[in-house]
């Protein structure tokens with residue numbers, strides 16, 4: 001019995017530390033209402049240690065914030081830089097000056113959260129596959145072929161660099177519900193599909209904030 005109690009205590013302590021780090025990271029992310037989120041970021045023209053340091057800081061905030069992606073815009077920096085990590089086992093990657101080379105005709109709807117829109121998530125339809133070109137922090141060319149969640153996260157972040165939010169892409173009713181929640185400091189999730197057991201109205205813990 002006493003062993004069990006000790007293990008529980010340890011787990012709770014770790015969880016509390018992670019939550020504290022998450023809060024600290026999220027406090028540095030620009031939230032809905034700040035006009036910077038509606039602004040288009042400019043291309044990066046200087047590559048070097050400063051850019052690398054900026055990217056390291058973005059990766060740390062994304063990880064501590066338990067996000068799957070982060071755009072420089074979300075830290076109030078209007079430069080075309082994004083980081084993403086579309087799964088716990090994938091490497092965090094930075095992409096500078098990203099451009100779509102190709103988007104699939106096939107599109108899918110999935111629920112998305114955003115680190116800049118606390119406690120709300122909405123259904124967003126996006127192309128399932130994407131080919132995106134850009135450069136790394138040294139200015140060397142990169143081409144990414146992405147599918148599924150990775151393609152979705154990249155599109156979400158490039159939207160941020162163009163001043164576009166999931167609010168702009170969600171169905172009208174969900175946009176209204178989310179805006180109300182953001183105004184009132186509540187939470188919003190899309191209505192659960194018919195026959196599903198998921199609760200409606202209250203916010204489910206998002207797994208894909210970006």
Ligand SMILES: [Zn+2]
Pocket residue numbers: 113114115116156160209210
């Ligand atoms: Zn976002």
